[in-house]
Amino acid sequence: AQKITQTQPGMFVQEKEAVTLDCTYDTSDPSYGLFWYKQPSSGEMIFLIYQGSYDQQNATEGRYSLNFQKARKSANLVISASQLGDSAMYFCAMREVDNFNKFYFGSGTKLNVKP
Amino acid sequence: ETGVTQSPTHLIKTRGQQVTLRCSSQSGHNTVSWYQQALGQGPQFIFQYYREEENGRGNFPPRFSGLQFPNYSSELNVNALELDDSALYLCASKAGGGRNTEAFFGQGTRLTVV
Numbered sequence: 027a028q029k030i031t032q033t034q035p036g037m038f039v040q041e042k043e044a045v046t047l048d049c050t051y052d053t054s055d056p057s058y059g060l061f062w063y064k065q066p067s068s069g070e071m072i073f074l075i076y077q078g079s080y081d082q083q084n085a086t087e088g089r090y091s092l093n094f095q096k097a098r099k100s101a102n103l104v105i106s107a108s109q110l111g112d113s114a115m116y117f118c119a120m121r122e123v124d125n126f127n128k129f130y131f132g133s134g135t136k137l138n139v140k141p
Numbered sequence: 142e143t144g145v146t147q148s149p150t151h152l153i154k155t156r157g158q159q160v161t162l163r164c165s166s167q168s169g170h171n172t173v174s175w176y177q178q179a180l181g182q183g184p185q186f187i188f189q190y191y192r193e194e195e196n197g198r199g200n201f202p203p204r205f206s207g208l209q210f211p212n213y214s215s216e217l218n219v220n221a222l223e224l225d226d227s228a229l230y231l232c233a234s235k236a237g238g239g240r241n242t243e244a245f246f247g248q249g250t251r252l253t254v255v
Contacts (some may be wrong), residue, residue: 069229071246095151117183127174127244128197131183
């Protein structure tokens with residue numbers, strides 16, 4: 027079964043507007059971490075935000091926030107005030123407790139910010 | 142700047158050849174994992190090393206092998222290259238064995254097999 031599902035292959039957003047990128051996950055492990063990475067065309071994975079499964083509050087990092095709904099197993103990324111430089115691929119990923127550095131990635135969402 | 146460097150950045154090999162990809166991690170990052178990212182897909186876990194021992198492997202054949210060295214560098218070796226091995230290969234390193242710490246990715250090596 028897919029561990030991470032991203033159902034939006036591509037998204038468009040107007041500059042300065044907010045956008046939500048969807049992510050659902052599947053795990054039976056009670057302890058896990060959820061991550062969002064940005065991948066520009068250069069290929070490097072840039073860490074954006076992290077949410078632990080036991081964290082009570084939604085994570086925020088600058089313009090990025092994670093809408094964590096544990097019961098629904100969703101971890102959507104919200105980007106506020108989009109900028110042209112936000113155009114890139116975005117990947118949702120999960121790491122389970124016994125796997126020190128093993129990430130399960132979704133298929134990604136290509137975000138295009140329009141001027 | 143993640144402090145993780147991969148080399149080479151691009152590589153073209155012929156089917157049947159062998160290739161070695163390298164990853165240099167930050168000091169203290171004793172956990173490294175490797176991923177294969179085919180065009181248009183998310184990265185797929187190949188294997189990970191912790192303190193120079195392989196301690197996790199994804200669904201990849203034995204011709205994918207690795208090494209981790211005491212100086213926080215590591216290698217991914219692929220034997221008998223196939224056309225489907227063409228992909229971006231990423232390494233990710235992190236400090237310690239704890240789970241709730243960020244992993245830092247390199248910029249990747251783009252391998253083309255012809």
